[in-house]
Amino acid sequence: MEKSKILLFVSFLLFFQQTIFAQKKAVDLIISGGTVVTMDTQKRVVENGAVAIKNDKIVGVGAPDEINKQFIAKQTINARGKVVIPGLVNTHTHIPMTLFRGISDDLDLQEWLTKFIFPAEAKNVTEDFVRVGTRLGLAEMIRGGTTTYCDMYYFEDAVADETQKAGVRGVLGETIIRFQVADNKTPEDALRYSERFINRWKNNGLIVPALAPHAPYTLTTEQLKAVKKLADRLNAVVVIHVAETQTEVSDITKQYGARPVEYLAKIGFLNNRTIAAHVVWANNEEIDLLKRFGVGVAHNPQSNMKLASGVAPIPQMLAKNLAVGLGTDGAASNNDLDMWEEMDTAAKLHKVFTGDPKVVNAEQAFEMATIRGARALHLENLIGSIQTGKRADIAIVDFDGLHQTPFYNVYSHLVYATKASDVRTVLINGRVVMRDRRLLTLNENVIKKDANTYRKKIINSLSSQ
Amino acid sequence: MEKSKILLFVSFLLFFQQTIFAQKKAVDLIISGGTVVTMDTQKRVVENGAVAIKNDKIVGVGAPDEINKQFIAKQTINARGKVVIPGLVNTHTHIPMTLFRGISDDLDLQEWLTKFIFPAEAKNVTEDFVRVGTRLGLAEMIRGGTTTYCDMYYFEDAVADETQKAGVRGVLGETIIRFQVADNKTPEDALRYSERFINRWKNNGLIVPALAPHAPYTLTTEQLKAVKKLADRLNAVVVIHVAETQTEVSDITKQYGARPVEYLAKIGFLNNRTIAAHVVWANNEEIDLLKRFGVGVAHNPQSNMKLASGVAPIPQMLAKNLAVGLGTDGAASNNDLDMWEEMDTAAKLHKVFTGDPKVVNAEQAFEMATIRGARALHLENLIGSIQTGKRADIAIVDFDGLHQTPFYNVYSHLVYATKASDVRTVLINGRVVMRDRRLLTLNENVIKKDANTYRKKIINSLSSQ
Numbered sequence: 001m002e003k004s005k006i007l008l009f010v011s012f013l014l015f016f017q018q019t020i021f022a023q024k025k026a027v028d029l030i031i032s033g034g035t036v037v038t039m040d041t042q043k044r045v046v047e048n049g050a051v052a053i054k055n056d057k058i059v060g061v062g063a064p065d066e067i068n069k070q071f072i073a074k075q076t077i078n079a080r081g082k083v084v085i086p087g088l089v090n091t092h093t094h095i096p097m098t099l100f101r102g103i104s105d106d107l108d109l110q111e112w113l114t115k116f117i118f119p120a121e122a123k124n125v126t127e128d129f130v131r132v133g134t135r136l137g138l139a140e141m142i143r144g145g146t147t148t149y150c151d152m153y154y155f156e157d158a159v160a161d162e163t164q165k166a167g168v169r170g171v172l173g174e175t176i177i178r179f180q181v182a183d184n185k186t187p188e189d190a191l192r193y194s195e196r197f198i199n200r201w202k203n204n205g206l207i208v209p210a211l212a213p214h215a216p217y218t219l220t221t222e223q224l225k226a227v228k229k230l231a232d233r234l235n236a237v238v239v240i241h242v243a244e245t246q247t248e249v250s251d252i253t254k255q256y257g258a259r260p261v262e263y264l265a266k267i268g269f270l271n272n273r274t275i276a277a278h279v280v281w282a283n284n285e286e287i288d289l290l291k292r293f294g295v296g297v298a299h300n301p302q303s304n305m306k307l308a309s310g311v312a313p314i315p316q317m318l319a320k321n322l323a324v325g326l327g328t329d330g331a332a333s334n335n336d337l338d339m340w341e342e343m344d345t346a347a348k349l350h351k352v353f354t355g356d357p358k359v360v361n362a363e364q365a366f367e368m369a370t371i372r373g374a375r376a377l378h379l380e381n382l383i384g385s386i387q388t389g390k391r392a393d394i395a396i397v398d399f400d401g402l403h404q405t406p407f408y409n410v411y412s413h414l415v416y417a418t419k420a421s422d423v424r425t426v427l428i429n430g431r432v433v434m435r436d437r438r439l440l441t442l443n444e445n446v447i448k449k450d451a452n453t454y455r456k457k458i459i460n461s462l463s464s465q
Numbered sequence: 466m467e468k469s470k471i472l473l474f475v476s477f478l479l480f481f482q483q484t485i486f487a488q489k490k491a492v493d494l495i496i497s498g499g500t501v502v503t504m505d506t507q508k509r510v511v512e513n514g515a516v517a518i519k520n521d522k523i524v525g526v527g528a529p530d531e532i533n534k535q536f537i538a539k540q541t542i543n544a545r546g547k548v549v550i551p552g553l554v555n556t557h558t559h560i561p562m563t564l565f566r567g568i569s570d571d572l573d574l575q576e577w578l579t580k581f582i583f584p585a586e587a588k589n590v591t592e593d594f595v596r597v598g599t600r601l602g603l604a605e606m607i608r609g610g611t612t613t614y615c616d617m618y619y620f621e622d623a624v625a626d627e628t629q630k631a632g633v634r635g636v637l638g639e640t641i642i643r644f645q646v647a648d649n650k651t652p653e654d655a656l657r658y659s660e661r662f663i664n665r666w667k668n669n670g671l672i673v674p675a676l677a678p679h680a681p682y683t684l685t686t687e688q689l690k691a692v693k694k695l696a697d698r699l700n701a702v703v704v705i706h707v708a709e710t711q712t713e714v715s716d717i718t719k720q721y722g723a724r725p726v727e728y729l730a731k732i733g734f735l736n737n738r739t740i741a742a743h744v745v746w747a748n749n750e751e752i753d754l755l756k757r758f759g760v761g762v763a764h765n766p767q768s769n770m771k772l773a774s775g776v777a778p779i780p781q782m783l784a785k786n787l788a789v790g791l792g793t794d795g796a797a798s799n800n801d802l803d804m805w806e807e808m809d810t811a812a813k814l815h816k817v818f819t820g821d822p823k824v825v826n827a828e829q830a831f832e833m834a835t836i837r838g839a840r841a842l843h844l845e846n847l848i849g850s851i852q853t854g855k856r857a858d859i860a861i862v863d864f865d866g867l868h869q870t871p872f873y874n875v876y877s878h879l880v881y882a883t884k885a886s887d888v889r890t891v892l893i894n895g896r897v898v899m900r901d902r903r904l905l906t907l908n909e910n911v912i913k914k915d916a917n918t919y920r921k922k923i924i925n926s927l928s929s930q
Contacts (some may be wrong), residue, residue, distance in 0.1 A: 101870070102877040106812075106826035140867045305813035306881075308822040335881040336868045345810070347571075348770035352814075357773035361571035402605045403801045403885070405566070405913050406920035412567040416771075416800040420868070421886040448870050455871035 024072040027054040028430060032064045034079025034396060037410055039086050039371045039385040043363070045410055051084060053392040056205060056430040061386055077425060079396050083410065086385050087147025087169075087393035087428060088339040089373030092239075092277040092298035092327030094153045096125070096133030098140065099454050100332040103462075109245065109307050116462070117332060123461035124454070125182040130155040132450045134162040139442045140337045142168065144420030145395035147428045149337075150275060150298065150327070150377055152212040152239050154183050157197055164206045166441045167433045169393060171275070171377050172201075173212025173239045176227060178219055187213075187223045191230060198234050206429060208237065208379065210275075215241040216260050217248050221267055228269050237273045237378055240264075243286075244278040245309050261286035270295050273378055277327065279317075280310040287316055296323040296376030299368065301345045303329030314350050315359040323380075325373030326365075343369050343415045362411040392430040398422045489537040492519040493895060497529045499544025499861060502875055504551050504836040504850040508828070510875055516549060518857040521670060521895040526851055542890060544861050548875065551850050552612025552634075552858035552893060553804040554838030557704075557742040557763035557792030559618045561590070561598030563605065564919050565797040568927075574710065574772050581927070582797060588926035589919070590647040595620040597915040599627040604907045605802045607633065609885030610860035612893045614802075615740060615763065615792070615842055617677040617704050619648050622662055625672045631906045632898045634858060636740070636842050637666075638677025638704045641692060643684055652678075652688050656695060663699050671894060673702065673844065675740075680706040681725050682713050686732055693734050702738045702843055705729075708751075709743035710774050726751035735760050738843055742792065744782075745775040752781055761788040761841030764833065766810045768794030779815050780824040788845075790838030791830075808834050808880045827876040857895040863887045 029052070036049035038061060050067035052060035060067050104116035130153065141149060148169040151159055156174035163170040174197055175181065176190040184190040194211050201209035211234075213219050213227045231238045243249060243260040256263045261282050264270050272294030279297050282290065290297060299312050317324050326342045328334050347365040351357045374384025383393050397418060399407060404417050426434040433441045494517070501514030503526060515532035517525035525532050569581035595618065606614060613634040616624055621639035628635040639662055640646065641655040649655040659676050666674035676699075678684050678692045696703045708714060708725040721728045726747050729735050737759030744762050747755065755762060764777050782789050791807045793799050812830040816822045839849025848858050862883060864872060869882045891899040898906045 099871060102873045102882060105874070105877045105881065106816075106823055108822055112822075136867065136870060143867060302813060305817040306822065308816040308820050310820075311817060335877065338868065341806070341809070344806070345813075348767060348810075349814075349817075351571075351773040352770040352776060355773050355775075357573055357577075357771065358571055400913065402601065402608060402909060402912070403803065405601060405916045406564060406923075408567045408920070408924070409570070412570045412800065416570065417567060419884060419886060421884060444867060448865065448867070451870045455873070458871075459873070 025054070025059070025070060027052045027059055027071045027073045029053040029075045029077065030067060030071060030073040031077045031079050031084055031394065031396065032067070034082040034084040035399070035410060036061060036084045036386055037414070038387060039367065040387045049084065051386055051394065053427070053430050056391055058386060058388055058390050058392050060388060077396065081400055082424065083397045083399050083414070084386065085145070085395050085397060085414070086370040086383070087395050087426065088145050088369050089325055089377065089384060090141060090146045090149040090327055090337065090339055091275065091296070091325030091373050091376045092150055092300055092329055093137070093337060094330035095137035095149065095151050095159060096130045096153050097330035097332045098137040098337070099129065099133040099451060099458065100330070102335045103332060103458065105306070105335070109309070112307070120458055120462060121182070124458055125154055127155045127158045129454060130158045131162050132454055134159050135166070135442060135447050136451050137331065137337055138163060138166045138168050139439055139444055139447050142166070142426050142434050142439060142442070143423065143437075144338050144340060145397065145423035145426055146337065146339050147393040147395065147426065148374070148377065148379070148383055150239060152214070154181050157200070160197070160201050160207045160209065164204055167206065167428050167431050169206045169383065169428055171208040171210050171237060171239070171379070173210035175212050175214055176219065176223070177214040178223075187219060191226060195230060195234065198236050210237045210239050212239045215244070215248070216252055216263060221256070224264075224269055225267060231273065235273075237275060239275045239277065242276040242279050243281040246281055249281045259283070259286060261289055265289045265293065275377060278304065278309065278312065280304055280312045282313060284316065287313065287320060287322065291320050291322055294323070296325065296378060298327040298376055299324050299346065300327045300329040301342055301349050303333045305345070305349065307333055311349060311353045314346065315354055318360065318364060323372060323375035324368055325376030326368045338420045339369050340418060340420045347415055362409070362415040365415045366411050392427050394427045395423050396425040398424050490519070490524070490535060492517045492524055492536045492538045494518040494540045494542065495532060495536060495538040496542045496544050496549055496859065496861065497532070499547040499549040500864070500875060501526060501549045501851055502879070503852060504832065505852045514549065516851055516859065518892070518895050521856055523851060523853055523855050523857050525853060542861065546865055547889065548862045548864050548879070549851065550610070550860050550862060550879070551835040551848070552860050552891065553610050553834050554790055554842065554849060555606060555611045555614040555792055555802065555804055556740065556761070556790030556838050556841045557765055557794055558602070558614055558616055558802060559795035560602035560614065560616050560624060561595040561618050562795035562797045563602040563802070564594065564598040564916060564923065565795070567800045568797060568923065570771070570800070574774070577772070585923055585927060586647070589923050590619055592620045592623045594919060595623045596627050597919055599624045600631065600907060600912050601916050602796065602802055603628060603631045603633050604904055604909055604912050607631070607891050607899050607904060607907070608888065608902075609803050609805060610862065610888035610891055611802065611804050612858035612860065612891065613839070613842065613844070613848055615704060617679070619646050622665070625662070625666050625674065629669055629671045632671065632893050632896050634671045634848065634893055636673040636675050636702060636704070636844070638675035640677050640679055641684065641688070642679040643688075652684060656691060660695060660699065663701050675702045675704050677704045680709070680713070681717050681728060686721070689729070689734055690732060696738065700738075702740060704740045704742065707741040707744050708746040711746055714746045724748070724751060726754055730754045730758065740842060743769065743774065743777065745769055745777045747778060749781065752778065752785060752787065756785050756787055759788070761790065761843060763792040763841055764789050764811065765792045765794040766807055766814050768798045770810070770814065772798055776814060776818045779811065780819055783825065783829060788837060788840035789833055790841030791833045803885045804834050805883060805885045812880055827874070827880040830880045831876050857892050859892045860888050861890040863889050
């Protein structure tokens with residue numbers, strides 16, 4: 001009798017629980033307890049917040065109570081004492097060049113390119129090299145909380161394959177350049193490669209296949225127009241280096257009677273699917289052109305400093321609300337893929353260069369590394385902020401290191417005090433790719449071993465010049 | 466019979482061994498197997514090297530075979546696959562200001578000082594505050610491989626006490642400044658404090674007590690002369706901010722008819738015991754003056770950038786072989802005590818500022834953080850390089866992180882790829898103060914707890930303004 005009463009009561013409880021649960025939506029994951037820096041339009045910072053994730057998407061952001069009322073999760077990550085941020089967006093790199101990290105430094109751009117980079121590439125770049133270098137770069141980027149990157153290199157099919165295998169988001173384009181490279185003999189070959197590449201990857205949930213003409217000075221006007229035509233036909237984004245050096249500006253001006261951005265505008269090359277890397281040398285009229293055409297800009301402060309390219313007019317671009325993101329550039333010219341250092345450097349560089357300590361404040365620097373970077377890649381509807389409906393690209397970051405103690409302001413702390421090594425857990429497209437600093441989609445030891453095998457080959461190839 | 470033969474043989478072996486050992490010098494520690502970057506006059510880099518340490522000194526540097534032939538150690542540290550470098554020298558900071566890390570950013574210098582820093586100091590700086598902030602800063606510096614630092618703050622007796630307790634080397638000076646501060650009412654009080662301070666600490670193996678007049682614009686000529694007189698009498702080094710901003714240059718020029726460095730030279734203030742911090746605004750004649758008087762310069766690239774002070778003429782100073790070191794400045798203006806970022810930033814900043822990618826190369830940047838920094842502090846006979854006879858201030862650094870893979874050039878990798886978090890083990894004065902990233906002389910959890918108690922106090926003190 002007693003027993004049956006208990007059973008009845010338990011049954012009732014289970015039924016009641018199920019009813020309650022039936023009103024809660026089942027989700028895959030709830031991140032709970034951290035300070036959520038949303039980077040949404042109101043720039044909400046939710047202290048002791050929670051984020052609910054189902055499949056690849058964010059389905060709820062708010063206080064843990066609200067979230068727990070609405071959702072029930074298979075898995076929970078406790079982020080108490082940590083910050084929860086949108087995954088960082090690296091708007092410009094050449095990922096396989098991680099294998100050339102520090103191969104030569106402190107040289108004139110021409111000497112660096114012609115004596116080291118071009119020979120090293122000519123002698124070493126193969127599909128396997130690209131795969132090894134890509135895995136190395138992906139691992140480094142995940143470790144630092146980067147969840148999306150924009151790339152331009154060779155064998156980009158292999159880059160895309162490695163990227164989606166590792167679960168990382170990429171805007172990827174095969175370099176189209178005037179001279180013969182490892183996988184394409186001519187720009188026309190590269191165009192054909194690009195069309196196949198775009199058709200192959202266009203429906204992938206992580207890969208945004210792009211066209212990647214190298215620069216205004218390494219392609220003819222006709223070739224640039226052919227790229228644009230194909231991009232329009234395929235509705236593809238176009239990544240291009242623009243106005244990186246003063247030499248480029250004077251060469252283009254001499255040849256075409258217009259500065260690089262003006263020239264590209266004039267030939268009908270620019271639109272709201274263009275991503276222009278560097279844009280160090282743009283005057284006010286050119287900034288207006290970029291704004292008018294909706295061009296995204298990838299600012300690479302550390303690379304521009306190291307190669308002495310110049311200081312891009314970022315405060316002016318921000319004043320006009322341009323879509324400016326931050327990029328690391330390739331590891332051969334930086335020498336890492338660390339977006340935290342780019343934020344810190346961007347904030348400091350423009351202050352000293354303009355003499356105004358108020359320009360590029362911490363919030364703006366963090367914005368360039370997240371939502372404004374997403375805008376630069378024309379992906380602002382998909383990524384760059386922690387908002388319901390966006391893809392779940394999120395980094396959970398320790399905030400209690402000695403170098404982060406004490407803590408006063410979240411943006412200041414993210415930009416001026418936090419390091420890549422403080423990133424603890426990373427999600428991309430709803431999938432946990434690093435948990436408590438352990439990579440889940442890549443094997444760090446194998447990556448290092450493979451990279452060190454290439455190291456020897458590369459050293460030999462250069463010594464036998 | 467057999468047994469006694471064996472015993473005899475064993476006795477002989479033991480005797481033989483002892484004889485051999487008697488010829489070997491007993492030392493405390495041998496670091497073995499790493500790449501030793503000596504920073505000695507020949508800039509020797511010993512691959513698979515070893516360093517022998519007895520008491521507080523380095524007694525041998527070379528190949529492990531050589532070292533093992535000469536020395537027998539109580540303790541060995543295996544540094545295989547790592548780099549062994551001289552401990553980094555932070556030539557300028559205000560260590561207790563770690564408690565104000567990120568308290569306000571992105572402001573004009575005057576606004577930042579008068580609205581935040583000065584009120585925060587007036588309401589919070591006590592001896593206990595200084596002790597807590599010093600321990601926090603010491604822990605952060607050890608973690609990043611900094612073994613010597615130069616400081617200027619208040620309650621410097623407490624700074625010195627905490628520093629020697631933690632086993633860190635410091636050139637420390639009590640600030641002498643025109644207005645009333647927490648521990649001294651007048652510059653004259655501060656001078657008396659300084660004399661007592663110097664006499665108290667002058668024979669300490671770790672502390673170099675200094676005089677620290679704040680700046681040419683915060684003391685009268687008479688007060689500066691009084692400082693100089695005392696420094697000469699006590700044979701003490703003198704730390705001073707010089708020519709940090711253009712405002713200072715114009716103010717000093719208006720008042721004294723000479724630019725800051727000229728003015729200090731003219732009043733007989735400069736000599737080969739002076740350490741001048743910042744020196745952002747020095748012309749060629751002033752650089753020559755600094756050289757002629759043997760003044761050490763503390764270059765703080767990140768602080769100068771963040772406060773938009775300007776870019777110091779470091780390439781010109783290096784061309785004249787000045788004693789230029791690197792410094793972090795206080796954590797309120799940087800916002801960390803990370804010498805690796807200062808190296809990286811110094812190398813990059815001067816390239817973009819001069820337009821010459823060859824200036825301040827990686828080796829020069831590393832030199833500024835080590836032996837040239839030691840010269841800047843007038844301690845080059847004691848520290849700054851791994852050489853027999855020098856104090857054993859050494860950092861052992863991981864060199865196999867993903868962000869350090871692959872490895873081509875040691876200086877490039879130290880400056881452009883390595884981070885503070887790669888520092889594994891640190892020795893100061895022969896004592897291991899961090900082993901395998903565990904602090905041995907400071908309690909990290911207590912430090913964080915104490916710092917967070919002050920955080921609350923500081924926030925309250927500013928909100929009640």
